[in-house]
Amino acid sequence: MIGGLAWVSGVLALLSFLLVCALAGRRVALAHAERRRLSTEERLRPLALALVEGESVELPRFGAYESRALARVLARYARQVSGTALAHIGGFFEDRGHIAREVAQLESRRAWRRASAAHALGGMASTSATPALLQALGDSDRDVAAAAARSLGHLGALDAVEPLVYALVDGRLPRAVSAQALLSIGPDAVPRLRGLLADAPVEVAAFAVDLIGLLGEASDSPQLVELLRDTSAEVRAHAARALGRLAAQDASDELRRALEDRIPFVRVNAAHALGAIRDAFAAPALARQARGDEFDPAEAAARALARVSPEVLVAVAAEPGSGPHLAQAVDLLHVQT
């Protein structure tokens, strides 16, 4: 019996020793691979820089390892540069067949390969990959679709605006991913977003309005002002919020009117917008709303009044029966100052 136990413990000790050796060996191998990667990238960086700058360079004959390392360095630069430098990077990847190779990988049966290809195409700065990536947006695997969305964002693909907004609404992709992709496309997306306001379903239009508020400029306000009279309360609320973000002073009259909207969350957003615009003419209406409206609109109005006119806020809050929201806004005013 004791002999058997001794034998088992000996085997376990040997296995533990082998496991520790294997882990140590793996760690050494990983460190070595990392050092090799870094030194190869460092060695190839001057070549990558010359390519980014569009200098005519004769590429030496590379093995697959060096070729991948150069592609990695260029892909990193593709996320940092714009203009002709970006075009040079895109040209390199097209000419060397990298785009075609990765696009072919999007057809792989293995999801990780498709996801990896979708990610890689985002760093290759070539819009020729856009159609394949748009198709990958509908991939049954969420990771592949998310990688495609990010890459379309990096590429600034305008054709992706509509599908990305729909993906934002139907939750096919994590919202943060589709929203970030749209923000990466930037202000160029605004005309496409405006195009969605007319016919798209209410939820889509509401998101499009929000994005216009984030990416647009004050000149986009007329169309948003019209949406303050939309039949959908959700669209009206988003329009008010977007107008606030755009600091659209031209919209002040309509936003003051929106303080009378029958839906509370529209009134909340109208109050926030007037605060953001710092519309001094809105002070009496905001004070009225802060005194007598439902909880959320009243609180929003008091906060907006603090931004529009702290003096009026302090005076109104001192009146009898002014309510808790004005008093709270005055307290916050003291905290901020």
Next chain:
Amino acid sequence: MTGNGQPLILIADDDPDILALVAFRLERAGYEVVQARNGEEAIQVALARRPDLAVIDVMMPRVDGYEATRQLRQHEETSRMPIILLTARVQEEDIARGFDAGADDYVKKPFSPQELGSRVQAVLGRR
């Protein structure tokens, strides 16, 4: 100005790729370049080498670009040195914060190396 008459430019960024890219572009344009990997090092190098201009990234460890700019403005040796901020933060208040700290110009990331070269030339030309 360096011994051979080339303007000396300080580049500060914690990303080695960006450091190399900006240095490559500016050296090709005929400037001499010194590099720093964070805000603290940028201040030390600027005080030691007195560059003609500094290109400083905003998001850096230890001392960020805003703070480095503010501190450089407080030293007599670097108080008049032109500073261009390199920043991914382009909200109005971020830009205003850069100018408040004492920056002369800013370049938005992702950036065009050609445009950065032109900005450097323009800012140096104004002095």
